[in-house]
Amino acid sequence: MDKKISLTGIKPTGTPHFGNFFGAINPALELAEKYQARYFIADYHALNTVKNPQEMLDHTYEVAATWLACGLDPEQALIYRQSDVPETHELATFLMAFTAKGMMNKAHAYKAKVQDNQAAGKDTDSGVNMGLYTYPVLMAADILLYDTNIVPVGRDQKQHVEITADIAQSINHNYGEEILVIPEAIISESCDIITGTDGRKMSKSYNNTIPLFQNPKKMRKQIMKVTTNSQEIEEEKDPESCNVFSLYKLFADQAEQDALAARYRAGGLGWGHAKQELYEAVERKFAPMREKYDALIEDREALDKILQEGAEKAREIASATVTRIRKAAGFPC
Numbered sequence: 272m273d274k275k276i277s278l279t280g281i282k283p284t285g286t287p288h289f290g291n292f293f294g295a296i297n298p299a300l301e302l303a304e305k306y307q308a309r310y311f312i313a314d315y316h317a318l319n320t321v322k323n324p325q326e327m328l329d330h331t332y333e334v335a336a337t338w339l340a341c342g343l344d345p346e347q348a349l350i351y352r353q354s355d356v357p358e359t360h361e362l363a364t365f366l367m368a369f370t371a372k373g374m375m376n377k378a379h380a381y382k383a384k385v386q387d388n389q390a391a392g393k394d395t396d397s398g399v400n401m402g403l404y405t406y407p408v409l410m411a412a413d414i415l416l417y418d419t420n421i422v423p424v425g426r427d428q429k430q431h432v433e434i435t436a437d438i439a440q441s442i443n444h445n446y447g448e449e450i451l452v453i454p455e456a457i458i459s460e461s462c463d464i465i466t467g468t469d470g471r472k473m474s475k476s477y478n479n480t481i482p483l484f485q486n487p488k489k490m491r492k493q494i495m496k497v498t499t500n501s502q503e504i505e506e507e508k509d510p511e512s513c514n515v516f517s518l519y520k521l522f523a524d525q526a527e528q529d530a531l532a533a534r535y536r537a538g539g540l541g542w543g544h545a546k547q548e549l550y551e552a553v554e555r556k557f558a559p560m561r562e563k564y565d566a567l568i569e570d571r572e573a574l575d576k577i578l579q580e581g582a583e584k585a586r587e588i589a590s591a592t593v594t595r596i597r598k599a600a601g602f603p604c
Contacts, residue, residue: 275420276452277306280313280353280413283330284321287337288480290465290473293521298423300342308348309417309585310338312578315353315409319402335574337483340564345577353413355582358589363405363412365596369441370408370434378407379430411435416589418452425458432456446599451592466517468497483557484564490557494550495543504541515545522552 279299281291302308312334314327321327331352338350353359375381381404388397402409407430414422414435422432432454439451464472467479474480481493497514510516510532520528531548534540567574597604 274305274307276309276418277302277421277423278309278311278414278417278419278454279423280311280316280410281334281338282313282317283327283334284317285330285475285480286333286482287484288473288475288482289518289521290467290480291337292341292483293465294425295423296338296341302421302423303343303348306421309419310343310348310350311413311585312350312352313413315359316402316406319400319406332568332571332574335578336564336567339567339574339577340484340560345581349581349584350577351581351585352578355578356416356585356589358586358593359409359412359416361593362416362589362596363409365442365600366408366411366415366438367405369438369445370411374434374437375404375407378404378434379427380406407431407434408438411438414454415439415451416592417585418588418592419454420452421455421457423458424456425464429456429458442596448599450595450599465521466514468493468514470498470514484561487554487558490553491550494546494553497546497549499542499545502542505538507538508535508540510535513545515542515549519545519549519552522549522556527552 277299279295279302281287281295287296299308299310312331314331317327317330321330335350339345343350381399384399384403385395388395410431411434414432415438422435424432433456436453436455439453442451443449443453467473467477468481469477469479471477471479481490485493497518499513499515502508513535516531516535519531523531531545535545594604
């Protein structure tokens, strides 16, 4: 039996960080063991916020190099740039005709922006472009174009996969045949929220991220910025309420977690000591990947070749999907 298909995309809106790795990259790579995995760089999605061309280009290469350094094998899994597959936009046009405006009004990213505007006394749609408003439709095209069965996402993206399923079901019902595969979201409960340096969810918008592959000196400096409370060294501390320990658990096995937790509760452990333990655990995990990343990011021609080869394979799949829907809709094929 053929493997089911998983799809994961990452926007090149900044340098990949711990949250990207544990929330998206690592779970997606693990799926490659059971699924036929497809990965893409969502540069058209990034265009909603990234308007500087050099920034877009640099971050695109950073995302590609990160996927590969973390273990993605382009011989075994598909990796491509969203913008290299023009069929995405043709399918998105079809999807628009089956997408209710009310559904877009309820999409969480748009609703959040509207609520922020109202709270600030601004016009309801201030700062809202059509890319943001129709984001779920473009995401639906990304998913449906490749006959995707499962989409690993954070909890905040689950709604978009549900919207995708609703649109696909409407199309299938209208034409009376299973033209599009109905996808399902899967969420990694253990890594749904990664703590940032300030204790909030790690996010580029909060400026609280820790980049994956910065040099060791910068990495340690970032880790030393993680917010802690004002307890003295000799005081007993609660590991489960500590931002440092929350991050440490991502990198340490159970025995290492238990040992550090015991030191917390015994007293005599300063925050600097806890952060040093975190830094050493991070280096054990990421140092070998950093070497691969550094080599990849310096060879953009090689990255381009990998992405172009991936795009060619992606377009074969995408073209077949578009042909199906064109035929069903009465368009020439």
